Amino acid sequence: MSRLFQLSWIMGLAFWSWDASAAWSSGGGGLFRDANNAWFVHNTDSVHYCISIDESQTSLSEEQVDRAFRKAVAYWQHEFSFTNFATADVIISTQTFVKIPCPKDPAAPVDLVLQVGYLTAAQKQEIKSYATYASLAVRTQYDEKNLRARGFLYLAPEKSLSTIQGYELTEDPWSGHDQVLLYWTLVHELGHVFGLQHTGQTPSPRNIMSYGFVEFILQKRHLNLLRSNLGSKAFFQIHAQPQNAPELNCYQTMTSTLQTLQMFFGLPQNWLCFGTWLRDQSLEIWTAPNVQQSMQPVRIGTIYFMQERKEGRPAMTFWIPEAQTVIRKNDYPLLPSYVVRNIKGRYVHAQTGGERWLGLVLDPRQDSPLLNDLRIMTEFNGVYYMDLIKGF
Numbered sequence: 569m570s571r572l573f574q575l576s577w578i579m580g581l582a583f584w585s586w587d588a589s590a591a592w593s594s595g596g597g598g599l600f601r602d603a604n605n606a607w608f609v610h611n612t613d614s615v616h617y618c619i620s621i622d623e624s625q626t627s628l629s630e631e632q633v634d635r636a637f638r639k640a641v642a643y644w645q646h647e648f649s650f651t652n653f654a655t656a657d658v659i660i661s662t663q664t665f666v667k668i669p670c671p672k673d674p675a676a677p678v679d680l681v682l683q684v685g686y687l688t689a690a691q692k693q694e695i696k697s698y699a700t701y702a703s704l705a706v707r708t709q710y711d712e713k714n715l716r717a718r719g720f721l722y723l724a725p726e727k728s729l730s731t732i733q734g735y736e737l738t739e740d741p742w743s744g745h746d747q748v749l750l751y752w753t754l755v756h757e758l759g760h761v762f763g764l765q766h767t768g769q770t771p772s773p774r775n776i777m778s779y780g781f782v783e784f785i786l787q788k789r790h791l792n793l794l795r796s797n798l799g800s801k802a803f804f805q806i807h808a809q810p811q812n813a814p815e816l817n818c819y820q821t822m823t824s825t826l827q828t829l830q831m832f833f834g835l836p837q838n839w840l841c842f843g844t845w846l847r848d849q850s851l852e853i854w855t856a857p858n859v860q861q862s863m864q865p866v867r868i869g870t871i872y873f874m875q876e877r878k879e880g881r882p883a884m885t886f887w888i889p890e891a892q893t894v895i896r897k898n899d900y901p902l903l904p905s906y907v908v909r910n911i912k913g914r915y916v917h918a919q920t921g922g923e924r925w926l927g928l929v930l931d932p933r934q935d936s937p938l939l940n941d942l943r944i945m946t947e948f949n950g951v952y953y954m955d956l957i958k959g960f
């Protein structure tokens with residue numbers, strides 16, 4: 569059993585030094601070149617999965633786990649549908665997922681086991697620091713000819729899990745809260761199954777593939793924050809759709825970065841909130857005096873999109889083994905990609921009609937929400953800014 573293991577797991581938790589270990593990072597060669605490959609590509613029609621629950625460790629029913637899992641699969645199928653271009657060499661998340669009973673024989677063929685609340689003795693031996701993780705996606709076999717993996721998703725025992733990294737965890741993280749934390753955890757781990765690595769170093773409730781995302785959302789102190797703000801509704805092209813309302817960020821006190829924004833956009837002096845509202849072909853600039861009044865923001869001007877170029881940036885790495893016959897052998901296979909918008913814009917102040925030109929980049933790879941994904945490049949007072957909102 570243990571010989572079948574390849575040292576390739578991606579964790580939902582801290583231990584960053586491991587996760588980023590050179591042994592299986594992309595392009596590094598060596599023994600683990602395929603370690604980041606999606607578990608299944610377009611030649612695999614169906615994935616057989618089963619659900620195995622330690623009932624002494626959670627009150628979740630198999631049906632609840634299955635519902636959250638199917639919803640998480642649907643999330644990625646929808647997301648990848650934007651990025652599985654007809655010309656792509658690697659097409660992801662096209663499989664039908666078929667639930668089967670977990671076979672008694674551990675060597676029996678099942679592609680993906682959802683293990684809730686336990687690890688086997690053999691798995692514990694392979695994953696020495698398992699107690700540090702709230703969830704894992706562990707690949708145990710990889711078929712280099714058919715580009716097809718087997719493995720399991722592990723969810724830690726919620727009844728014996730009360731703290732991680734010194735932070736108190738929400739009670740019943742999997743079975744409670746209408747299984748919303750379970751759902752987003754499965755979305756994160758399935759993202760790894762579909763070949764995505766971590767995006768961004770800072771966990772946030774909206775950046776679902778960020779390092780430490782699962783650890784972050786499971787912390788008790790974040791539960792209120794999560795209620796309205798958990799999970800990204802879109803992953804690959806988060807800015808393709810206009811927003812429904814302005815998104816404001818309020819400072820506690822005046823900063824030099826905020827002062828630059830005030831001068832550049834002509835905001836009222838000493839107002840502490842800065843925000844944007846993405847429209848179809850423009851980005852509005854909004855402001856408010858302070859956090860207390862941020863529910864009644866004011867539009868101060870609009871950046872009109874004059875020219876736009878869309879750009880795809882690969883969302884994953886894929887190592888093509890010699891033995892395979894599924895994918896055309898290109899030096900640079902076309903992979904599922906993020907859609908980045910590069911925009912040349914003209915800012916017009918609503919009251920004075922004053923104009924400024926600037927460059928905008930809307931890049932879904934960065935932390936959501938929009939304010940963090942948006943980069944404004946411009947020259948102002950003799951200084952060239954790569955990212956005006958962040959102040960450099």
Ligand SMILES: [Zn+2]
Nearest residue numbers: 578579580581
């Ligand atoms: Zn992860």
